Amino acid sequence: MMFEKGEVEEGNKLILNNEELKNAQKVLHVIGYQFGGMAGEGEIPDKNRTITINGLVTMQGQVVTSGINGSGSLTMTLDVTLEEMTANSVTGVIxxxxxxxxTNIELNDLPDFLKDEETRMDITNPVILLRAENQLETPVEVDAVLTPMKGNAQIDGKEVKVGSGYGKTPVVLASGKNVIALSRTGECTIEGVTSNVKVEDINDLLETIPDDIEVDLQPVVRNEGYYTAELGRAYEMPSSYEVDVPLSFEQNLNIVYNDSVQDLNKDLNDLDKVILKKANVLLTVDNAIPLKLQLKPENVLIKDVYGNELTAVKKTIEEDKQYVTESTDGEKPVTSELVLNLTSEDTAFLSKIDRICFKLTAVPGSATGVPLKDTQWLKVTSIKLSVPGGVNVDLN
Structure with missing residues (x-):
């Protein structure tokens, strides 16, 4: 008995000589496709985001006949149709x-006097912390441009670039939670830091104290190995920033505190009748800032009622009377006395003085290890003028 050619028809039924073999129905459960085990062996979706599979479908097994006499051959033709499927995840080079x-990093917790136009910070090791969670199963590199801003303007064209995309040290976010410390020395002792990155020019962001630091962040996956990603899931990278400024300064530090004592002429104008060539101005200063400050003679201006500088008045300050002692804890003020010596060949020079302007500058290397805060202050509590020979005038 000869068997004619049979085919699998609709319903997965195999028909031989019009006889139905019900046990021939097979159901294939596809749980995934593997196009290769190494990078480069995969398949790239087309512009319609689809992958077309063209290839052989192999079925292994045996066909057994019984109770049949004669000779011949048995041929099976297998047609497999796969309908459109939804992919839940992919493994490959993604x-x-x-x-x-x-985003912007705001600097709100610093004293107002640090925002003086002449102030220049030279911080030993400022640290910017990037806290970020990477939800992918692969490292994510971060390239970034950090720009110091005053109002809406970039400060002096300065910007700091980080990341391997700019030829710098790679900034890598591992899978999970990360605390990346960007610092001048590449070292810090802040608890919880998972990675330290050296950024030698990071002080450029704080040399002139900005209102905020603009951060243009570009996360990039450069991994060329295989990993798995879920499809249809919104991967997020929640992140935040902190600025830590340990109070240790280098030699280029220039912190400036400007102040003045004015309307002095109403107390001094009667002195035009007194012949004087010398006078001493005693300033009592309370300092709650954890920095030693200095008053240099060249940082004192003597002005008349019209705002003109009295250039004929010579100013000197003895070395041990130039300094304002620092607060050791940044809270309890320390009182200091500064003595400014005034001399002039104009014997009526005191009667012409209306305003004394002075500029205090921080002394490099005087840091106490206590951070600068916007609650710290400095105040001239009194100013007195004395004339050798016994004339004393209270200018408060």
Whole structure:
């Protein structure tokens, strides 16, 4: 008995000589496709985000006949149709485009006097902390441009670039939670830091104290190995920033405190009848700032009622009377006395003085290890003028 060619028809039924073999129905459960085990062996979706599979479908097994006489051959033709499927995850070389919004780091907890235009910070090791959670199963590198801003303007064209995309040390976020410390020395002792990155020019962001630091962040996956990503899931990278400024300064520090004592002429104008060539101005200063400050003679201006500098008045300050002692804890003020010596060939020079302007500058290397805060202050509590020979005038 000869058997004619049979085919698997609709319903997965195999028909031989119009006889139905019900046990021929097979159901295939596809749980995934593997196109290769190494990078480069995969398949790239087309512009419609689809993958077309063209290849052989192999069925292994045996066909057994019984109770049949004669000779011949048995041929089976197998047609497999796969309907459109939804992929839940993929494993491969995945380098997604990750978009990050431009953010700002605000510097709100610093004393107002640090924002003086002449102030220049030279901090030994400022630290910017990037806290970020990477939800992918692969490292994410971070390239960033940090720009110091005053109002809406960039300060002096300065910017600091970090990350391997700019030829700098890579900044890598491992899977999970990360605390990346960007610092001048590449070292810090802040608890919880998972990675230290050396950024030698980071002080450029704080040399002139900005209102805030603009951060243009570009996360990039550069990994060329295989990893698995879920499809249809919104991967996020929650992040935040902190600025830590340990109070240790280098030689280029220039912190400036400007103040003045004015309307002195109403107390001094009667002295035009007194012949004087010398006078001493005693300033009593309370300092709650954890920095030693200095008053140099060249940082004192003597002005008349019209705002003109009295250039004929010579100013000197003895070395041990130039310094304002620092507060050791940044809270309890320390009182200091500064003595400014005034001399002039104009015997009526005191009667012409209306305003004394002075500029105090921080002494490099005088840091106490206590951070600068906006609650710290400095105040001239009294100013007195004395004339050798016994004339004393209270200018408060």
């Amino acid at each position: 380098q997604p485009e990750i978009k990050a919004e431009t």
